[in-house]
Amino acid sequence: MPANWQQRRHNTAAPKSFYHNEVLDRYVDQSVNPNTIRQLVFYGRHMTDDRLIDSANYVRTEITIRLAHRIRDFQKLPFIVGTNPHIERIYRMYWEAFEKIRQYPAIKTLEDNEHFCDLLNGLLDDGLFVIPELALGATECTGFIAPASFDRFMNTMLRSRISRRVIAEQHLAITANHNTAWDEEGYIGIIFTRCCAREMAEMCVALSSQHVLKSHGRTVNVIIDGSARNEAVFAYIPEHIEYILYELLTNSIRHSVECENSETKTVRLTIAQNKTDILFRVSDNAGGISNEVFKTLWSYSSAPNDFKKFKNIKKMGGSMAEREKQAVDERLGFGLPMSKVYAEYWGGELSVLTMDGFGTDAYVRIPRLGNQAENLTLDEIDEAEYSNRSDTALLSTNGYSTRPSALVSA
């Protein structure tokens, strides 16, 4: 334990008294309001001063409620886990953010909104510290909490984190658009209404190839095929898809390059579409994943590399561009679970199957109609049922959703 842990215990915005928690209860009792992309687009299209102010207040109350729910999740962790310094630090950060935004007065004018946006920006920056800290906490807590429980906690945390960023960034973006009266073509806030699967794929292929080239000195051929026509467009937050594709492609390319006869290896990205979904498949012949590793693919607390590398990484970006700027040869071990959270966020799926000794296939399904609500919490799923999912090691389906899969059947 660090020498100053005694001191740190009292140096906190977290409630010193058990009874102060009442303030949290009020917000935990309120339910979150998930959005759909369509709703966000519709709202953002016809922006007026009043609507902007309404949006600011919506963000204020919604983030408060969502933060409250997550703080409550922290409080439900086993006590010993809660005393882990990393987990505790995040817990304190959450309380600080919660108090700041809870106590913020209602926004009434555009000027109020400007100040509010500063607050939001600050909160977003602080949030970049969360993932590395959680990861370090994860590895240190392995013995004290069942992996399934911890995974559930982490997924809920990450999901919620994305959700707060989505509504905060959306508000910041539409504020910026409103001020400058200049609309970036096709963008409504952070949603791009003209996402094209093939263009995104091509960009991610180029970027991930470069990344591996930089770190390993060589790359492999990546072929893009499939049936999606160039003109198939849909509304989505591009960074979400890019994060996933970048992660999957980097994994495949890197593993291919590390093979003995890497010149013969190819990675294939297949794009498909139908009325309701866009589908991506990343296929490689880089030798597959062994059973031991495959069992822990989606787990946060039993990753083979133990997240020790996180000690060197203070800030971890949630977008592909931010990640790319970081140390290129660090294998952090969070990419896959994060990709799954992104994939499932608007009701999609991510599955990985492997043929040990041959290669791996990753499948992504992205709903394209924009009518799926944010996948925010797991409250409705029984704890017991959730922890039973850990032994379907062969299969990584739409994780923790009770919705039937539109991708996999086994």
Next chain:
Amino acid sequence: MLIRATQLCLRRSLSTARVLKNSNVSVEASQNDVVSFYDAKVINYATRPIRPVTLKELIRFGQPPLSEQSLTQCAHYARTELPVRLAMRVRAFQNLPFIVGTNPHIKDIYRLYFESFDSLEKYSDLPENDNGSDLEFAEKLKDLVERHADNIPTLARGFLECKKYMNTKDMTAFLDDMIHARIGIRLIAEQCISLIHASKNESEDQRRTSYIGIINTQLSPAKVIHHCADFVTELCEFNYGEAPEFIINGHVDTTFTYVPVHLEYMLTELLKNAARATVENAKKNKKPIPPVEVSISHGSRDIGIRVRDQGGGVKPNDLNHIFEYSYTTVKNEETEDSNIFSGITRLAMQSGVGGPIAGLGFGLPLARMYARYFGGSMTLLSLNGYGCDVFLKLKHIDESLGQLEI
């Protein structure tokens, strides 16, 4: 090759024709001819405990050099165990709702099981070293295996007709048990038959040294895939006029220990589905026919076979049901064909090795049951609008499965 295929189809479809034709025949006369309520023989056997044999023992029975003793043990085991298991199947039928039990197809199979039980029962009390009757026993077994070959299609037809009298959960449970037990019974029976014959015919035994009964210790997945692909290609060409190319890659030289007939069944089913979807999809979109890719992997714990097609995929609504019994995406077409070959090959196209299942929806659930039997799995990924990937994972039948009970 085609003649054999046609003969196979002909025999299968004739039995189906018989099944289909008899669907309206009344069978009141035979209502009481199967088992009398007071006949205690079945109960007697059905309540005996099952003595599972482990895979290890099953293999050990047939490990060369074949000894008189191990054969005797195997035969003795089969003689005493099979009647018990058959009796349990009979009991299972007796527990079906009355109305379901009166369905002629279901009754047919019920009667078959009872008769099989009856004919084997007299061998079960013979002393262990009665070698003279072993050969006779083996012949009887062979005959029974033959007669039971078309159980599944007949049952399928019966249950389809009984859909409104039985809830899905119960039906699924019955069929799961039934099929699982059937695989085990056949395994024991065929292993026994094979060993008894092998011991009587030494030269043949030397020729196929990689076999231990019906288990092949050097089974090449690539060879089986080629074989099944050829069969499917001919069927496809007959049915549609063209067929997709099958590309086989990965660890093509690998071998493993498995029951060849199981693998053949599963692969034929998967390749047929892939081919049918590919050709129909290509024709619909007026595009050239893309190939079907089959990849083999040899991992530390299992053999993987992936069948990848561009047949348009499976719709999300269907996806949750494809492994259900009696669920099918095949449209029932009225058969007005004058060409006997086209009729048969269409039936065969929609059938499994176990008999024509003319769109009765048993192919995939059955194949998956085979995959799971030795601890394997079958997973289907659908890129709706593009194609499907089916992953077959099969464990090596070796020491690690030694304790698996049949």
